[in-house]
Amino acid sequence: MPISCSNFAAQIPLPLALLRTTGKNNYPAIFPSNFYINPRPILFNYNPSSRCDCKQIICSATAQDYSDTLEFESMELGKYSKELEVAVKAVQMACLLCQRVQESVLAKSDEQVQAKADDSLVTVADWSVQATVSWVLSEAFGSEKVSIVAEEDVQVLSKTDSLGLLDAVVKTVNRCLTEVPRFGLTALAAPLGTSEVLEAIGRCNSPGGPNGRFWVLDPVDGTLGFVRGDQYAIALALIEDGEPVLGVLGCPNYPMKKEWLNYHNGYHRILSRLSSAASASWDKGCVMYARKGGGGAWMQPLLHKEKKFVWPNSARKIKVSTIDNPALATFCEPVEKANSSHSFTAGLAHSVGLRNQPLRVYSMVKYAAIARGDAEIFMKFARAGYKEKIWDHAAGVVIIQEAGGVVTDAGGNPLCFSKGLYLEGLDRGIIACSGAILHEKIIAAVDASWNSSSL
Ligand SMILES: Nc1ncnc2c1ncn2[C@@H]1O[C@H](COP(=O)(O)OS(=O)(=O)O)[C@@H](OP(=O)(O)O)[C@H]1O
Numbered sequence: 001m002p003i004s005c006s007n008f009a010a011q012i013p014l015p016l017a018l019l020r021t022t023g024k025n026n027y028p029a030i031f032p033s034n035f036y037i038n039p040r041p042i043l044f045n046y047n048p049s050s051r052c053d054c055k056q057i058i059c060s061a062t063a064q065d066y067s068d069t070l071e072f073e074s075m076e077l078g079k080y081s082k083e084l085e086v087a088v089k090a091v092q093m094a095c096l097l098c099q100r101v102q103e104s105v106l107a108k109s110d111e112q113v114q115a116k117a118d119d120s121l122v123t124v125a126d127w128s129v130q131a132t133v134s135w136v137l138s139e140a141f142g143s144e145k146v147s148i149v150a151e152e153d154v155q156v157l158s159k160t161d162s163l164g165l166l167d168a169v170v171k172t173v174n175r176c177l178t179e180v181p182r183f184g185l186t187a188l189a190a191p192l193g194t195s196e197v198l199e200a201i202g203r204c205n206s207p208g209g210p211n212g213r214f215w216v217l218d219p220v221d222g223t224l225g226f227v228r229g230d231q232y233a234i235a236l237a238l239i240e241d242g243e244p245v246l247g248v249l250g251c252p253n254y255p256m257k258k259e260w261l262n263y264h265n266g267y268h269r270i271l272s273r274l275s276s277a278a279s280a281s282w283d284k285g286c287v288m289y290a291r292k293g294g295g296g297a298w299m300q301p302l303l304h305k306e307k308k309f310v311w312p313n314s315a316r317k318i319k320v321s322t323i324d325n326p327a328l329a330t331f332c333e334p335v336e337k338a339n340s341s342h343s344f345t346a347g348l349a350h351s352v353g354l355r356n357q358p359l360r361v362y363s364m365v366k367y368a369a370i371a372r373g374d375a376e377i378f379m380k381f382a383r384a385g386y387k388e389k390i391w392d393h394a395a396g397v398v399i400i401q402e403a404g405g406v407v408t409d410a411g412g413n414p415l416c417f418s419k420g421l422y423l424e425g426l427d428r429g430i431i432a433c434s435g436a437i438l439h440e441k442i443i444a445a446v447d448a449s450w451n452s453s454s455l
């Protein structure tokens with residue numbers, strides 16, 4: 001990864017060959033000829049107007065790291081850079097919150113107690129993430145300017161029989177907000193009171209729509225995965241004039257490397273119960289993000305205990321898979337048959353020539369798997385009448401597209417985020433692919449088999 005160097009300028013050998021101008025503040029990129037380490041060339045990006053300021057120099061161990069750095073810097077300067085950084089921090093905080101709550105869920109041993117406790121703990125996680133993300137966004141942009149669509153409705157939490165739940169949420173939120181100095185935010189003078197927590201949750205009542213700017217939040221996507229110690233996600237997107245422009249996906253149980261997942265039942269499912277080596281690892285999970293038109297999607301590890309968050313937190317670029325041969329491709333789909341027809345996708349897989357078993361993954365981690373090349377295809381065909389909600393897709397769509405993939409409905413149309421809370425007008429199902437070749441094959445297979453299906 002790129003490193004910021006101190007005291008490095010003195011070591012730059014001459015002559016320096018000017019390679020190209022980045023255009024960013026007119027900083028030239030320079031290449032010190034015949035300068036190798038280990039034995040790879042070192043590439044520098046520096047500011048000539050402050051040549052003695054060694055902090056301006058970024059050196060990268062490989063040309064790929066160097067170009068990632070340049071791209072990252074130009075993305076930082078682009079539109080929505082503050083929104084992106086704040087959103088990633090909010091999602092990082094939400095991941096830490098969820099990890100703590102999930103550990104409490106999994107610590108329960110008695111199954112019946114567990115079932116009951118799971119429900120309420122999930123609810124606590126849902127509300128607490130919603131309050132925390134809403135609070136962070138409001139602090140950064142001003143509560144009057146922040147409009148949020150989110151899954152949970154504050155009316156339920158305000159009822160008198162929810163006092164215990166509300167109390168647990170206030171505690172969980174305040175526990176999480178003690179961490180804000182690690183994220184470079186000002187510590188709270190005093191813990192948030194009940195009314196402030198309710199206000200933060202209640203602010204998430206935007207109706208969405210075609211105009212202006214609003215955030216879309218799924219505080220805990222994949223509730224079943226969450227209670228089962230499996231995959232779940234925290235999904236935050238920014239929509240402007242009906243188009244998702246930023247997507248951030250927190251995946252607390254999806255490590256930076258897929259090899260750190262335990263695979264049970266062959267390739268039938270990704271289970272997130274991690275091997276002991278990975279559990280001890282600092283990057284048990286990751287946060288993925290992208291900005292529309294930003295030219296890339298990125299992934300960074302969850303913040304390690306005690307560490308301070310320094311943007312971009314060891315981010316690295318992710319790309320979709322290059323596999324376009326169906327025989328080598330893997331598709332993923334929802335775990336629950338009730339959420340998507342497994343028999344229909346099995347038929348499609350057969351007719352397209354997919355040979356690998358499907359990866360069944362809870363939540364928007366399916367989008368994450370496509371974005372970083374762990375699988376090539378995601379298909380979802382819900383029962384007739386089910387209306388897909390915008391918070392279940394917005395963040396994942398931006399990330400896959402920026403990582404080089406394609407996401408449409410089964411008619412090949414882009415998903416529509418401008419009609420309120422639902423993906424109105426969705427044609428049959430959702431198809432996300434790493435590339436156009438696989439995408440066209442799946443669309444053609446859907447057309448060929450739809451009329452004979454029971455969907
Ligand atoms: N067809 C259908 N019917 C009812 N509910 C549905 C359907 N499809 C998706 N969902 C809701 O979307 C969330 C996760 O769904 P997934 O698509 O990831 O499915 S799965 O969990 O892998 O089975 C999850 O919601 P949350 O966990 O609350 O975010 C599901 O309840």
Ligand SMILES: [Mg+2]
Pocket residue numbers: 218220221222391392
């Ligand atoms: Mg959801």
